[in-house]
Amino acid sequence: MFQAGGNSDEGLFDYLHMELVSTLLQPERNPGIHLSISTMEHLGFSSGYRLVERLTREWPRFKDELDSMKFICKEFWTAVFRKQVDNLRTNRQGVYVLQDNRFRHLAKVSTSGQYMEAAPKLVVFTCGLVRGALANLGIVSVVTAEVSAMPICKFQVQIQRASA
Amino acid sequence: MACCVAVIGKDNSPLYIRVSNPETELYLHFTVHSSLDVVEERVNSLAKSSVGDIRELYLGLLYSSETHRVYGYATNTKVKFIIVLDVSRVQNVNENELRSMFRRIHSAYADAICNPFYIPGDQIDSTKFEAIISEILL
Numbered sequence: 001m002f003q004a005g006g007n008s009d010e011g012l013f014d015y016l017h018m019e020l021v022s023t024l025l026q027p028e029r030n031p032g033i034h035l036s037i038s039t040m041e042h043l044g045f046s047s048g049y050r051l052v053e054r055l056t057r058e059w060p061r062f063k064d065e066l067d068s069m070k071f072i073c074k075e076f077w078t079a080v081f082r083k084q085v086d087n088l089r090t091n092r093q094g095v096y097v098l099q100d101n102r103f104r105h106l107a108k109v110s111t112s113g114q115y116m117e118a119a120p121k122l123v124v125f126t127c128g129l130v131r132g133a134l135a136n137l138g139i140v141s142v143v144t145a146e147v148s149a150m151p152i153c154k155f156q157v158q159i160q161r162a163s164a
Numbered sequence: 165m166a167c168c169v170a171v172i173g174k175d176n177s178p179l180y181i182r183v184s185n186p187e188t189e190l191y192l193h194f195t196v197h198s199s200l201d202v203v204e205e206r207v208n209s210l211a212k213s214s215v216g217d218i219r220e221l222y223l224g225l226l227y228s229s230e231t232h233r234v235y236g237y238a239t240n241t242k243v244k245f246i247i248v249l250d251v252s253r254v255q256n257v258n259e260n261e262l263r264s265m266f267r268r269i270h271s272a273y274a275d276a277i278c279n280p281f282y283i284p285g286d287q288i289d290s291t292k293f294e295a296i297i298s299e300i301l302l
Contacts, residue, residue, distance in 0.1 A: 049284060053277045056240035057270055060219040061210060136241045136284075138174065 010082065017105060017125060024121045037124050044128020045135070052133040055079055065159065068137045069096050076133055094159035098130075103153035111150040119147040123155075130155060166265070167232070168192040168248035169297050171273060173285060174241070176200055180288040184301045192232075196246050199234045202226040203246075207238050221270075222263050233257065237266040245269050247300070265300050272296040 020043070023035050055075055062068045073085035077100075087099040105122045109115050123145040131143045139159055146154045167188070171180040183192045206223050223236040231252065237245040245266055249257060276282060276290045 046280075046284075050278045050280075053239075053241055054274045057274055059240055061207075061221060061238075062240055063219070138242045 013080075014104075020125065021105075021118075021121050025118060037121065040121070040124050041128035041131075044125040044130075045132035048129035048132025048134075049136045050132075051079070051129075052076065052136045056137070062137070065139060066090070068134070068139060069157075071137075072130060072133055073098060080129065094161060096157040096159075098155040098157065100153050100155075102151045106147065106151045106153055109150055113150070115150075116147070119150075120145070123147060123153055126153075127155065130157065165249070165254060165261075165302065166247045166300055167250040167253070168196065168246075169269065169300055170196045170244075170246040170248075171269070171288060172196075172200060172244040172246065174243060175285075177285075179243070179286075180293070180297075182297055182301065192248055195229075195232060195234060195248055199226045199236065199246055200244065202234075203236045203238055203244050206236070222266055224259075235262055235266075237270070239270060239273075243273065245273070268296055268300065 020035070020040060023030050023033055024037070024040060027033075027035070056071070059071070059075070062071065069088065069090070073088050077083065077085050081100075081104045083100075083102070083104070085098045086101045087097075089097045089099075103123070103126075105126065106119070109118075109122070127143040127145050131141055134141045134143075134157070140162075141160060142158045144156050144158075146156065148154075167185060168181070168183045170178060170182075173179045178196075181193065181196065183189045203223060203226065206226070210219060210223075221237055221239060223238060226234045226236045226246075228234065228251070231250065233249045233251060233254075235247045235249070237247075239245075247262065247265060247269075272293045273288070276288050276293045277284070279290065282288070282290070
């Protein structure tokens with residue numbers, strides 16, 4: 001997850017994430033662990049917060065919000081998922097939509113729609129990850145995800161302005 | 165080389181501040197805090213300019229007095245690092261040396277933040293970070 005190492009550490013992130021999701025889906029398997037969707041989001045938040053500190057170290061100063069957003073789509077996404085976000089759209093009023101056409105945590109799930117109700121649990125960590133990264137860059141936001149067909153995931157980032 | 169190193173958080177609260185000579189502590193704290201306005205001014209003016217290479221994180225000399233020179237560095241995550249040099253002890257200042265000092269502080273800071281037991285916004289309390297700062301203060 002953190003360095004461009006061999007294939008082994010890439011797998012580790014997948015396995016760890018899968019275990020987290022499975023604990024979330026079947027709490028009776030690990031009775032000692034109380035994991036909820038919001039804890040999972042918080043785990044993502046602190047990972048994103050710390051990760052961005054490291055990733056922006058060698059980076060020139062961001063000009064504006066869009067510049068930070070592009071950083072998330074390119075460098076941040078590449079560091080975490082080994083690919084870039086496929087599409088970034090904005091209404092220029094503080095709403096950004098990041099579309100990933102083959103989202104890593106959904107890529108191995110059946111496209112038939114059988115596991116549609118598990119989708120929120122599969123994407124919530126990443127919502128937190130993006131929110132944490134933006135928070136450390138000084139942008140307070142609300143991140144929600146939308147899955148309409150399996151490997152495609154849209155993350156909507158709503159920037160909370162200080163004045164509003 | 166430096167006589168004071170400070171790390172200031174996003175909301176301008178001190179995360180870490182250390183001086184080499186305890187007698188001058190109060191004065192140096194004051195110096196560091198008064199330099200924060202200059203940092204803010206400089207970051208805002210740099211963000212507006214479109215020229216690529218002045219978007220560097222290193223901010224250069226913030227101001228100098230008869231006794232001290234204050235240098236600044238602001239990360240993308242709005243954390244500021246301040247180094248104060250004693251003019252009587254350091255005659256020639258090498259810009260590259262300062263850049264590398266700031267870079268070392270920055271990587272030590274990133275390491276400290278990545279410690280899962282560190283809560284963002286708290287004072288930095290890490291022996292590794294402390295050791296790097298001690299080397300810079302020498």
